[in-house]
Amino acid sequence: MEEKDPIGNKFKSSFSDFEKEPPVRVWENLQKELHLVPKPAGFWAHFSAFSFFTKVPVGFYLSLGVIVVSIFSTVVYKEINRRHTIRGHAYAGEIRLRNGSAELYQVTDKTLPWDSVTHYHTSVIDNYGHFQFSKVGEGKYLLHIVPDGKSQMSTGYISSWFDRCENSDSCNVIIINRADKNLEVHLVKNSKTAQ
Amino acid sequence: MFDDDYDLLRRCLKKEVAAEYQLYHRFAPKMNGICLRYGGNEREAEDILQNGFVHLFSHLNQFKFEGSLECWIERIFLNAAINYYKKNLKFRQYVDLSHIEEDVSIHEDALSAISQDELLAIIQSLPVGYRTIFNMYVIENYQHNEIASLLGISEGTSKSQLFRAKAMVKRMLKERETYYKIG
Numbered sequence: 488m489e490e491k492d493p494i495g496n497k498f499k500s501s502f503s504d505f506e507k508e509p510p511v512r513v514w515e516n517l518q519k520e521l522h523l524v525p526k527p528a529g530f531w532a533h534f535s536a537f538s539f540f541t542k543v544p545v546g547f548y549l550s551l552g553v554i555v556v557s558i559f560s561t562v563v564y565k566e567i568n569r570r571h572t573i574r575g576h577a578y579a580g581e582i583r584l585r586n587g588s589a590e591l592y593q594v595t596d597k598t599l600p601w602d603s604v605t606h607y608h609t610s611v612i613d614n615y616g617h618f619q620f621s622k623v624g625e626g627k628y629l630l631h632i633v634p635d636g637k638s639q640m641s642t643g644y645i646s647s648w649f650d651r652c653e654n655s656d657s658c659n660v661i662i663i664n665r666a667d668k669n670l671e672v673h674l675v676k677n678s679k680t681a682q
Numbered sequence: 683m684f685d686d687d688y689d690l691l692r693r694c695l696k697k698e699v700a701a702e703y704q705l706y707h708r709f710a711p712k713m714n715g716i717c718l719r720y721g722g723n724e725r726e727a728e729d730i731l732q733n734g735f736v737h738l739f740s741h742l743n744q745f746k747f748e749g750s751l752e753c754w755i756e757r758i759f760l761n762a763a764i765n766y767y768k769k770n771l772k773f774r775q776y777v778d779l780s781h782i783e784e785d786v787s788i789h790e791d792a793l794s795a796i797s798q799d800e801l802l803a804i805i806q807s808l809p810v811g812y813r814t815i816f817n818m819y820v821i822e823n824y825q826h827n828e829i830a831s832l833l834g835i836s837e838g839t840s841k842s843q844l845f846r847a848k849a850m851v852k853r854m855l856k857e858r859e860t861y862y863k864i865g
Contacts, residue, residue, distance in 0.1 A: 493793060494851060495820045498805070501798045502821050505715035509731055513714075514706055521739050527809055 565625075571663050574619040575670030577632045579644045582676065583616030586635040591620050594627040594660060604655065606631060628661040632672050644674035651675050683838055687751035694742055706735065709752065713759045719817050720763035734762035738861050762820070764832055767814040788852065792859040804854045812847035 518665040538545045573591065589610045595603040607628065610618045618632075632650035648658030651673045661668055690708070693701030713733050721727030738758050745754055805813055814833065818824040819840075824832070826840045833840070 492820075493790065494788065494848070494855065497793050497796070498801055498820050498851075500715065501801050502715070502719060505719070505798065505802075506711035507714050508711050509714040513710070513728055513735075514703075514729055515737075517706065518733050520732075520736055572785060 494502040504615070508601050509572055513586050543639070554565065564660040571623045571625070571665075572619065572621050572667040573623050573630070573661065573670065574617070574667070575672060576616040576619060577634075577672045577674065578616065579634065579674050580676075582632055584612055584632070584644075585616065587670075588620035588633045588635075589620070590633065591623070592629040592631065592655075594629055623663055625664050629658060630661055630670065630672060631655070631676060634674060643677055645677045647675040648682060658681075688747055691745060691747075691751060693740060694739075702739065703788065707753050710735075711842070712752075713755065716756065716759050717763065718802060719805055719821065720766065720814060722810065722813070726766070730759070730762050730766050733765065734759040737762060746762060760818075763814065763817075767810055767833065770810045788855050788859060793855070796855070800858065804851055807845055808850055811843050815840055815843045816847040816851070820848075 490645055505587060534548070535545060538548060577589065589612055591607040591610070592604045593607045595605070607623070608620050610620050612618045612632070612635075631646065632649070633646045645653070647653065648655050649661065649670060649672045650659050652658035653675050661670070690701055690705055694705050710731070713734060714727065717727040717730040717734065718724065721730050738755060741758075745751065805816065808816060813831055818827070818829050818832070826837045826844075829835075829840045830837045835843075
């Protein structure tokens with residue numbers, strides 16, 4: 488072939504290792520066509536880059552995130568779950584008290600005497616002796632019933648703590664945790680009137 | 683022997699963009715050389731190159747990790763060139779070869795003095811059918827029966843087209859020789 492076809496041999500030898508760099512646009516077009524372009528960085532890539540540049544391990548931020556989310560969840564959970572209702576009826580003897588007020592005190596002390604008692608809410612007692620405290624958070628409470636002085640029904644009874652107590656230190660503590668409370672509160676008889 | 687190429691290919695299969703870029707830059711110059719021979723000009727060569735790489739990147743998983751990756755890629759680009767030939771058959775031009783003398787002789791010194799760029803220009807000026815068969819037969823060493831099978835033509839057509847291609851090449855070389863002699 489070498490002797491017979493010098494033109495063919497010339498072409499063959501000239502193009503046996505022929506190489507030429509293609510224009511840059513070929514690669515650019517190829518990237519577009521095959522979607523070889525790196526995908527836009529998402530949250531994780533940005534986060535990794537931030538971690539890299541701040542030289543703080545990703546694990547630190549992850550742990551921090553988990554702690555923050557846990558605290559936030561706990562606060563939200565507690566906030567949601569601290570809403571309870573204390574309701575009930577006040578009695579003067581066997582009859583429901585007509586008019587008066589119910590005072591709710593929050594107790595922060597762990598032992599008697601109750602030194603850290605703060606007024607929480609006051610509720611009106613209606614004609615049927617009913618009272619209600621809404622949106623009460625978890626904790627310990629004392630309930631004080633104050634009869635209306637004009638009410639004939641209450642003349643024989645004095646302001647009392649739950650239940651049938653003249654003073655707060657000997658009364659029952661109402662503990663609110665997960666459930667609502669429905670109470671029957673009886674007033675203490677006025678000993679002077681009784682005599 | 684082909685471990686580096688195989689590693690590169692494996693990384694490409696994992697869609698590593700850096701590896702794809704590396705693969706492209708490793709083979710693009712050589713494949714561009716092939717495409718320039720089969721295309722009628724640089725723009726057409728770019729089209730063949732582009733199509734070849736699209737096919738390559740979308741069929742990487744078909745490589746069996748046996749033999750040379752370069753040979754496998756070359757075959758892909760030859761197929762891209764053949765597809766280009768088939769697509770452009772309807773646009774093939776009529777060439778009047780009636781005045782061509784079969785025994786045109788080119789002086790040996792004139793032939794050796796001709797540059798690669800000039801040879802490329804001659805190949806590119808051939809009609810697509812002549813150019814494809816000339817490339818396959820003269821440069822790639824395919825036989826007429828193989829060319830016929832790959833292009834979907836008869837052996838006779840392959841032979842006649844090669845004859846005409848060579849005649850055209852000789853004419854162009856002679857023209858060049860005459861031009862330089864006059865010069």
